[in-house]
Amino acid sequence: MSSHFRILSVIALTLFTGISTVIAADTFTVVIDAGHGGKDPGAINGKKQEKDINLNVALETGRLIRQNCKDVIVIYTRDTDDFVELAKRADIANKAKADFFISIHTNSAKNSSANGAETYLLGAEENRTSANLSVATQENSAILLEKDYQTNYAGYDPKSPESQIIFEFMQNEYQKESLNMASLVQKELTGTAKRNDRGVHQAGFLVLWKSAMPSILIELGYISNQSDRDYMTSSKGVEELSKCIYQAFKAYLETTRSQKALIAQAQGGSNNTTTAGKGTSAKSSPSEKKKVQDDTPVFKIQFLTSDTKMSASNAKFKGLSGVESYKDGKLYKYTCEPTTNYDEARKNQAKVREKYKDAFIVAFKGGDRIDLQKAIQEAGKGR
Numbered sequence: 001m002s003s004h005f006r007i008l009s010v011i012a013l014t015l016f017t018g019i020s021t022v023i024a025a026d027t028f029t030v031v032i033d034a035g036h037g038g039k040d041p042g043a044i045n046g047k048k049q050e051k052d053i054n055l056n057v058a059l060e061t062g063r064l065i066r067q068n069c070k071d072v073i074v075i076y077t078r079d080t081d082d083f084v085e086l087a088k089r090a091d092i093a094n095k096a097k098a099d100f101f102i103s104i105h106t107n108s109a110k111n112s113s114a115n116g117a118e119t120y121l122l123g124a125e126e127n128r129t130s131a132n133l134s135v136a137t138q139e140n141s142a143i144l145l146e147k148d149y150q151t152n153y154a155g156y157d158p159k160s161p162e163s164q165i166i167f168e169f170m171q172n173e174y175q176k177e178s179l180n181m182a183s184l185v186q187k188e189l190t191g192t193a194k195r196n197d198r199g200v201h202q203a204g205f206l207v208l209w210k211s212a213m214p215s216i217l218i219e220l221g222y223i224s225n226q227s228d229r230d231y232m233t234s235s236k237g238v239e240e241l242s243k244c245i246y247q248a249f250k251a252y253l254e255t256t257r258s259q260k261a262l263i264a265q266a267q268g269g270s271n272n273t274t275t276a277g278k279g280t281s282a283k284s285s286p287s288e289k290k291k292v293q294d295d296t297p298v299f300k301i302q303f304l305t306s307d308t309k310m311s312a313s314n315a316k317f318k319g320l321s322g323v324e325s326y327k328d329g330k331l332y333k334y335t336c337e338p339t340t341n342y343d344e345a346r347k348n349q350a351k352v353r354e355k356y357k358d359a360f361i362v363a364f365k366g367g368d369r370i371d372l373q374k375a376i377q378e379a380g381k382g383r
């Protein structure tokens, strides 16, 4: 706009340097999702309803975060007794570009002695049990109350256990972060709140599947078990459970921020270096690529996974350059746009995401997949 405006902005920034720097560099958005609500009570026992337990704990967790972490934005998918569709919950988080999604639920079983807390991240567990699958099926069945569930969830049918198969081929870019947070929450729930430890698990939860960020789903305890139920519906229980989630979140946030600082350092370094020996450009052109030694990390955009090998002329690859595949277990994973420059990889990712919204950056060294953060640090080191 006008230069006056710009000058004013500079003055404003100068005046509030402290505050604006903190917000710009460190804002973290967490979405807290109280499961069920409105016409969907979730699990019930007598007059006690899951939706109320979930909402109480969600609101108190959010309150603690807001009070103690001033630079964190807390968004609720619902803060009243309302029905919100699963896809809508994920949508709220995606639109807010949230950094983490926490879904809060309460378990139920036919056997009233079953008790304790467990925390889930999205995925298919290798040694999955029918119990974990049924938790996911139970939570996913909330979509039966939605109008267009068959079109909105890629044909997923909560009434059919085979539907879970779609999660077998799913990419989970955020597995590492989600697992970190899940472990922290579970540690708090079983330590601080002394809940029976049912462990950290993976299963196919639609609400996590639709959210494009690290995410977990917490089952606080069993509404079908008297002791769990009494605890979760008491104010002491709500306070303790919320405090556990808050403490875990705080620990997660600290780790994430120190890692981000490391990456920023590495990226800062990469701006002044070249990719291949004497090259003057930081970009990797095809001719330069030959010179890149095997120990230089290469960033590629992974956009597709398939259980069959696809032909190079497949229409799915149209418009993408440098498409390659690698085998991971039984699956073929497809990558494109290789580069040794991380900044460029991020641009490539944005481009590929126009077509494949879950595309993410992977790193290779000497043909092997390596840890992305390690690769960024290595790429950033002076060469």
Ligand SMILES: [Zn+2]
Binding pocket: 035, 036, 042, 043, 050, 105, 106, 139
């Ligand atoms: Zn639930």
